[in-house]
Amino acid sequence: MKAGSFEWHPARSADEAVALLAEYAPQDGRVIAGGQSLVPSMALRLAFPAHLIDINGVEEFSRVRVEAGELVVGACVRHAAFHQPVEPGPLGRLLSRVVHDIAHWPIRQRGTFCGSLANADPASEWCLVAATLGARMVARSVRGTRVIEAADWFHGIMTTALADDELLAEVRIPLLPTGSRAGFYEFSRRAGDYALAMALVAWRDDGGRMREGRIGTGSIEVQPRRIATAEALLDGRPASAEAFAEAAAAVSAAVDPLEDFHTSAGYRRDLIGTAVRRAFEQAGD
Amino acid sequence: MATKMAITLHVNGTEHEVRVEPRRTLSDALRTDCGLTGTNVGCEHGVCGACTVLMDGVPVRSCLIFAVQAQGHELRTVEGLASDGALHPLQQAFIDNHALQCGFCTSGFLMLSAGTLEQQPDIDDEALREVLSSNLCRCTGYQNILRAVRQVRDAGKEAAR
Structure with a gap:
């Protein structure tokens, strides 16, 4: 139409x-x-x-930069910018893996990181990244500028804290410290299709033990979120298949899955556990 | 109804002065206002990729861009592939490898492939499969489309040696 x-x-x-x-x-x-x-x-x-x-002609919105320990992504930075790492650390490498699951190649040439955050689709990969890594959203209006924490940003399906007269000018993601490991896994039925479940995990490797563990889920509930009960199981433990399986089981127990004609809540609950486990298994530095 | 706007579209090296409503998609402007009907319109919501064109050398869905947004950008459509009556190597490779049957998806696949090979002439097979998964072919000629694009890529690598 x-x-x-x-x-x-x-x-x-x-x-x-x-x-x-x-x-x-x-x-x-x-x-x-x-x-x-x-x-x-x-x-x-x-x-x-x-x-x-239309903000496509706003030059200052097309920039991505590192500033004070944060990756700062401007309002019009395209998904395709992340095909190559945008910074040399673990965060840049993680984002360059995640981007391949966002829609298709031509869509990624045009769609934007901040647009995904403002749209807040439950199946958005960048929303999962923001929620799991604790991004901060910078909202601008003629009234001024305010910074909104990821925990306060999502208000359900395709709804955010952004007011009608506010523009999401940039998103600030904390860099992952050296020695971090991070993994992402998404399940969808067809290449480029919306995810049925996805998980993002990250931790700091402390001589073989996991510290500051983060486990985020997406496309399973009305909005992405961290699962504190599962994260608590990681601290101080070696990165092992046993620890990953326990964390995955804790995630499955904690979520309240969306369901639809094709997928029952029980199926999605099982699927997110698998996604978490695979995100751990595929984690890289 | 919103007022029509006078805009200039640069398509295949030619300037087209057209008057369009802001809601006119680039795909409809190319077909209806510029008379370039080689770009096909399938789903009209960004799923099928039949309307893929190059904007500043990058493959984009022309049904997801409004014509007014394409001002000041260099556009290329399937009509711009052949030169002096000679088919573009991708067009010839599609014929040679039976990479089309009904032909509806073909202009989109050609522009997707042309933009990709120009940006990444030595793209590997896995990345090429990822790119070509962007568009739908319902005659299911994917393997032959892959074969055709790989042939042009390999010929280009050979020539660059």
Whole structure:
């Protein structure tokens, strides 16, 4: 189908973008970045914004940089930027593995990291990364700038803490310390399809023992989240098949899975345990 | 209805002055306003890849970009592949390897492959499979499409030696 009518407002700077958003958000206006989720929604008439504020021409939004121990991803950095590590440490390598599971090659040339965070699809890989690694979202509006912690960002399916007149200007992800190991596993039925379950794990290797363990789940509940009961089982233990299996079982016990016509909650509960175990097994430095 | 906007699209080295509503997709503008019907439109929501074109050398879904957003970018469509009556090596390889049957997906696969080989002339088989999984072929000619693109890649590597 074809999208409904809208007025198009290309922004040339971040200041202009938030000014346009302040003007048009009350008139059913919203931001378009890569548009790889928004435009299909418009074509299917699930979304029909009256105004689109286009930030593709905002130069300062296309930058990814490391600053004060954080990877800072601008509002219009494309998924494809992560095909090669964006920083030389474990985080850059992890993101370059995760990106291959995001949709398809041409979609990744256009879709953006921050757009995924703002869209907050339960099956978003970048949302899982943000939730598990404790990213901070920087929201800008004409009223000012505020920083929102990952734990406060997600408000359920495709809903976030972002106000109508706010633009997600950048996402800040803490770098993983040297000696970290991190793994990601996603299960989907077809190449490039939405995940039915995915898991991200990370820990710091302390002479063969696991410290600061993080276990995140995605595409299994209404939003990605860390599973504290499973993380607690890791501390101080050697990275072993036994520890991985126990953590996976704790995750399965903790989640409240979404279900649909094709997949029962029981199946998804089992699947997320497998995803967690495989994420551990495939973890690299 | 939103007001039409006068825009210029640069397609295959030619400027097209067109008037479009902002909601006009690039794929519809190419077909309807520029008269370039080689780009096919399948699903209209980014799933099938039939409408793939190159924007600044990068394969993109033209149904997921509005025509107004394509101003100032260099666009290439399947009509721009052949030169002086000679088929592009990918077009010839698709014929030689029976990489098409009904042909509906073909222009999308050609542009996806052309953009990929220009960016990564020595792409390995695994990465190529990942790229070619982006588009749908319902005559299920995937193996022959893979064969055709690999043939052009290998010929290019040979020529670069």
